[in-house]
Amino acid sequence: METTKKLIFPVEEYRGRLAKLHDYMRESGVDVYLVFSPENIFYLTGHQTFGIQNYHCCIVPLDRDPIIVLRFLESFNSHYFSWLTDIEIYDDHEIPAEVTARTIHKYHLQESRIATDDSSLFFPPKNKDLLQQALGKSLLSVSGLVEKCRAVKTPRELEFMRKAGKYTDIGVAAAIEGIYAGFTENDAAAAAYDTMTRAGSEYYQLQPIITSGWRSGIPHTTFQRRTFEPGDPVIIELTGTYHRYVAPIMRTAVVGRPSAKVQHMYDVCEEALAAVLDGIQAGKTSGEVDMLARRIIEKAGYLDNWRKRTGYSVGCSFPPDWGEGHIASLRYQDDTVLEEGMVFHIPIAFRDYGIAGVGISETVIVTKDGCEQLGSATRELVSR
Missing domain, CATH: 3.40.350.10 (Creatinase/prolidase N-terminal domain)
Known part of the structure; x- marks a missing residue:
């Protein structure tokens, strides 16, 4: 042949x-x-x-x-x-x-x-x-x-992930535009999927995650025909894909005005993520980076609403998942030393279990002095 x-x-x-x-x-x-x-x-x-x-x-x-x-x-x-x-x-x-x-x-x-x-x-x-x-x-x-x-990405791999990040930004924006009272989780998921695919993204390792209201308070739920209602938090988590390389991102929107609890949870998520982005760099251990978020979360009283790792490696992937946490994870007391060119998805999410959930994340390339962010979507808690 x-x-x-x-x-x-x-x-x-x-x-x-x-x-x-x-x-x-x-x-x-x-x-x-x-x-x-x-x-x-x-x-x-x-x-x-x-x-x-x-x-x-x-x-x-x-x-x-x-x-x-x-x-x-x-x-x-x-x-x-x-x-x-x-x-x-x-x-x-x-x-x-x-x-x-x-x-x-x-x-x-x-x-x-x-x-x-x-x-x-x-x-x-x-x-x-x-x-x-x-x-x-x-x-x-x-x-x-x-x-x-695979742990440290080559320059060509990183370029593919930057391109995937552009698709991700497009998908997040489309999902947010699909969130209104009376619309459904499926509407937002379809908007994200359609927009990313038309922009050039490939078939997905994991379909866009859209979960709302009480279901957002259950980890790893996603779109299932639920209709958005006033006050609902809506968690959006997805990735674009370029030559099998990914750059996932998580954001939260609210239908109308958030409750005081939802707003506070989100503020702490945002603070914890900012601390990680400010402190991550080559030479630090995974455990040290994890503690940057963990200290803030514990002080705010949300440790039991979190109880997970701070982040995990991402790169090339096939279904059923976009993560490669088995290669490296930002987790409690992990002594893996970070190197330039490693890439991590850092999702900070809290659940008031069975009531409401919020989350925010970035995918970043580890650099000598810090990190390069692959997404550019606003981190504000968006009201729809």
């Missing part, structure tokens, strides 16, 4: 990422690393698909370019969008783990020290059992090597 590659990064950038992974593999005593996460495969190779539920395996040896094993229908995505040339396929009647084992033998890698990323949601224990049976050997379990490479 002859194709013209449609790469979003130049090959030298992919090779630079691969070189970093090889260094971590050597440190871990690994000769061949089997990668299953769609984000990790995309990061290393450029291969992407919305069919992420299908088995994908990227075989990464130390002494040659990676080989990807995937379903026949997915192979065309790899021919066009990855820089790889060695693409091995399986058909739907075959067992993917057995095809992976055959591929390992085909490339004479079976005697190597082979490790699997067992932390991947896309590599269940059953698949590891099948793979070990087919190879006739035990495999090492080494997790998180690609994630170490």
Whole structure:
């Protein structure tokens, strides 16, 4: 099959990422690393698909370019969008783990020290059992090597996230315009989705989050046909997507005038977020940054209305989530040292559980002396 590659990064950038992974593999005593996460495969190779539920395996040896094993229908995505040339396929009647084992033998890698990323949601224990049976050997379990490479973003990745941030701003503005008494959460969600998509944003890792009234007081609720009523707080949280890179943002609007409790909760959220934005910088630990918000929240008496981390890493992602908190999180007593080029979404949100909720966030790039904000939407509590 002859194709013209449609790469979003130049090959030298992919090779630079691969070189970093090889260094971590050597440190871990690994000769061949089997990668299953769609984000990790995309990061290393450029291969992407919305069919992420299908088995994908990227075989990464130390002494040659990676080989990807995937379903026949997915192979065309790899021919066009990855820089790889060695693409091995399986058909739907075959067992993917057995095809992976055959591929390992085909490339004479079976005697190597082979490790699997067992932390991947896309590599269940059953698949590891099948793979070990087919190879006739035990495999090492080494997790998180690609994630170490992904923690600090390259200049091209950061540029993609800046573009995603522009889509995000457009979506937030559209959602706010869709909030009126008598309209529904779905109206606001549809306005955000339509506007971002028409502007150029791709399919979403997580649909726009719009939750209102008493439902805004329940964490992780989203649009479900509820009609906006006077006094309702409305939490808006969404991201635009550019080449799978994100820049999420959270804002709050109120239908009419906010209650005194809603206004106070929002004021504290705003203060806590401002403290983080003022204090975050390379060299600080995740725990130190978390405390910037935690002290203010605890002093205001809202710790039980919060009870979570201050922020989490974001970058490239596929459904069902835009976050990469498993790479880095701004959380209590975490000793991870922040580096220039890390990117964090910092959502400060309180819930008066089952009554009302408010929230505000920014996505920022960590710099030597502070941070660069990717969003530009007003942080005011907007009245509609």
